[in-house]
Amino acid sequence: MNVGDILEVRGVSRSFSGLRVLNGVSFAVEQGSITGLIGPNGAGKSTLFNIVSGFLEADAGAVVYAGMQISRLSVQRRSRLGLVRSFQTPQVFAHLSVRENLMAGCYKHTRSGMLANLLGTPGSRTELARMQREAQSACERFGLTEVSERPAGKLPAGQQRLVELARACIGRPRLLCLDEPSSGLNSEEVAQLMQSLQRLNREGMSILLVSHDMELVTVASVVHVLCFGEIIASGPLERIKAHPRVREAYLGT
Amino acid sequence: MLGWLVALIALGLWAGVPAFASRSVVDMLVFAGLYTIAGLGVSFLLGQCGIVSLAQSVFYGIGAYSTAFCATHLGWPAPAGFAAGMALSGGVALAVGWPVLRLSGYFLALATLALAIIGHVLFTEWDWLTGGTLGIGGIPPLALFGVRLDSPQRFYYLVWPVAALLLCLHRNLLHSRTGFAMRAMRDAPAAAAVLGVNIHALKVKVFVLSALLGALAGSLFAHYVSFVSVDSFGVDRAIGFLLLAVLGGARTIAGTVLGALFITVMPHALSGFGDIHAVLFALFLILAVIFLPEGFGGALAGRLARRRAARPPAAG
Numbered sequence: 225m226n227v228g229d230i231l232e233v234r235g236v237s238r239s240f241s242g243l244r245v246l247n248g249v250s251f252a253v254e255q256g257s258i259t260g261l262i263g264p265n266g267a268g269k270s271t272l273f274n275i276v277s278g279f280l281e282a283d284a285g286a287v288v289y290a291g292m293q294i295s296r297l298s299v300q301r302r303s304r305l306g307l308v309r310s311f312q313t314p315q316v317f318a319h320l321s322v323r324e325n326l327m328a329g330c331y332k333h334t335r336s337g338m339l340a341n342l343l344g345t346p347g348s349r350t351e352l353a354r355m356q357r358e359a360q361s362a363c364e365r366f367g368l369t370e371v372s373e374r375p376a377g378k379l380p381a382g383q384q385r386l387v388e389l390a391r392a393c394i395g396r397p398r399l400l401c402l403d404e405p406s407s408g409l410n411s412e413e414v415a416q417l418m419q420s421l422q423r424l425n426r427e428g429m430s431i432l433l434v435s436h437d438m439e440l441v442t443v444a445s446v447v448h449v450l451c452f453g454e455i456i457a458s459g460p461l462e463r464i465k466a467h468p469r470v471r472e473a474y475l476g477t
Numbered sequence: 478m479l480g481w482l483v484a485l486i487a488l489g490l491w492a493g494v495p496a497f498a499s500r501s502v503v504d505m506l507v508f509a510g511l512y513t514i515a516g517l518g519v520s521f522l523l524g525q526c527g528i529v530s531l532a533q534s535v536f537y538g539i540g541a542y543s544t545a546f547c548a549t550h551l552g553w554p555a556p557a558g559f560a561a562g563m564a565l566s567g568g569v570a571l572a573v574g575w576p577v578l579r580l581s582g583y584f585l586a587l588a589t590l591a592l593a594i595i596g597h598v599l600f601t602e603w604d605w606l607t608g609g610t611l612g613i614g615g616i617p618p619l620a621l622f623g624v625r626l627d628s629p630q631r632f633y634y635l636v637w638p639v640a641a642l643l644l645c646l647h648r649n650l651l652h653s654r655t656g657f658a659m660r661a662m663r664d665a666p667a668a669a670a671v672l673g674v675n676i677h678a679l680k681v682k683v684f685v686l687s688a689l690l691g692a693l694a695g696s697l698f699a700h701y702v703s704f705v706s707v708d709s710f711g712v713d714r715a716i717g718f719l720l721l722a723v724l725g726g727a728r729t730i731a732g733t734v735l736g737a738l739f740i741t742v743m744p745h746a747l748s749g750f751g752d753i754h755a756v757l758f759a760l761f762l763i764l765a766v767i768f769l770p771e772g773f774g775g776a777l778a779g780r781l782a783r784r785r786a787a788r789p790p791a792a793g
Binding site for chain 2: 277298299309311318319320324330336341355377388391
């Protein structure tokens with residue numbers, strides 16, 4: 225692992241019922257970069273993403289985050305270390321308002337226990353006020369103020385994506401992993417998303433972007449191409465596009 | 478201002494009920510209060526965490542038997558009986574909940590139903606502890622500031638303030654970091670885990686809290702009726718608690734009260750129709766589920782929200 229890498233995936237393999245989906249995959253995400261992970265359908269992107277975020281365990285290999293082996297850590301432990309993810313289908317808390325979704329995003333940065341919450345102690349109330357302030361500020365940053373009191377489940381897909389992104393960014397994670405964030409968005413919403421990602425990156429957040437949307441990955445400085453469970457090419461997007469194996473995988477030429 | 482006036486009138490009405498209502502009506506309201514306390518636990522699990530629990534009758538029974546045993550066999554004072562019941566219930570909930578709450582959906586519901594059945598069998602078979610089918614009698618009534626709460630009229634003034642206090646505490650919990658985590662877990666467990674919520678630990682904590690409420694209600698019940706037997710802690714009681722939560726509207730705290738009133742008052746009100754009353758009650762349940770899928774509390778909350786939304790914004 226290079227000193228400048230926030231994430232390193234080392235020789236990760238994973239099979240399902242004898243079918244090998246990932247075969248010794250290795251790649252790294254440089255600290256402060258936007259890194260893209262692309263590949264055709266069935267390439268193993270989502271499996272790899274689930275292994276990085278802790279929803280699946282690898283059969284072999286390791287995931288190293290900020291110099292620490294995290295392969296055995298639970299999802300919530302990884303989250304507390306600053307590695308957060310979004311989902312291919314937006315996972316908003318449908319019955320909570322947008323503001324409440326963002327307040328829930330403050331969970332790992334708050335400390336009060338269940339008893340204090342039950343009794344409504346002054347500490348618990350102060351914490352709640354802080355959560356409200358943070359949610360309000362996130363609403364303003366991501367342009368969600370107008371819909372802040374609406375149930376998140378009733379919003380169109382584009383805004384649900386934005387809610388999920390805003391919620392993930394509360395507390396400034398070190399590595400933000402986004403799974404197909406442009407899926408279901410129109411071109412205008414994709415453009416807005418790209419601007420948001422670039423802004424977050426300028427603020428110092430490292431981003432791992434999993435997508436098959438070539439337009440969206442133009443924001444990435446380095447792109448890794450996954451095909452049939454193996455990384456077949458890595459580098460800047462322009463170089464990747466000209467790579468013969470990538471052209472073969474995407475265009476069949 | 479109007480809200481305060483309504484609250485004051487409601488408080489006056491509540492306080493005046495024992496003075497003008499018959500003993501049987503007040504008795505029914507005492508039971509509604511007890512069921513509110515026990516049902517609050519089930520309601521919270523269902524509405525805020527998405528956990529279907531049919532095990533509340535076991536914790537209700539543990540509370541009642543602990544209190545009965547401590548008071549009659551050991552001669553302990555009432556607070557010690559309450560503490561024993563809650564400690565035992567909490568311990569059982571922790572021991573059972575830790576493995577069982579790794580399940581979800583129908584499997585979890587079935588596991589809690591199994592717990593209710595096992596509990597009922599044990600309450601019957603462990604007659605050295607529970608008195609079996611003969612039960613335990615002679616439980617002394619509670620006394621508060623020197624007043625013996627030995628009538629429905631007196632017990633009414635204990636059970637409802639306790640229920641109100643618990644409703645307030647649960648409201649606090651709902652509007653806190655833990656409450657947001659619970660509701661996040663209910664709506665999207667994977668996303669909640671990404672926010673740092675330890676899903677399993679949180680489920681166990683809420684299950685234990687629910688068991689404590691069941692035990693508290695059971696202890697109060699034992700002191701109120703002065704006699705406990707297995708008939709009060711069967712699977713039908715467990716279903717009754719779940720029914721209360723579903724009909725009342727598990728997502729609203731006030732719904733628990735409405736649900737408790739419904740399951741105590743409605744069968745009584747329909748009993749005048751003779752043998753057909755059980756069929757009529759079932760019919761009411763079906764209609765309630767069809768027309769009020771969010772329960773009474775949910776329907777009320779929805780109506781209030783629509784009225785607020787329709788209100789024109791204040792000038793300036």
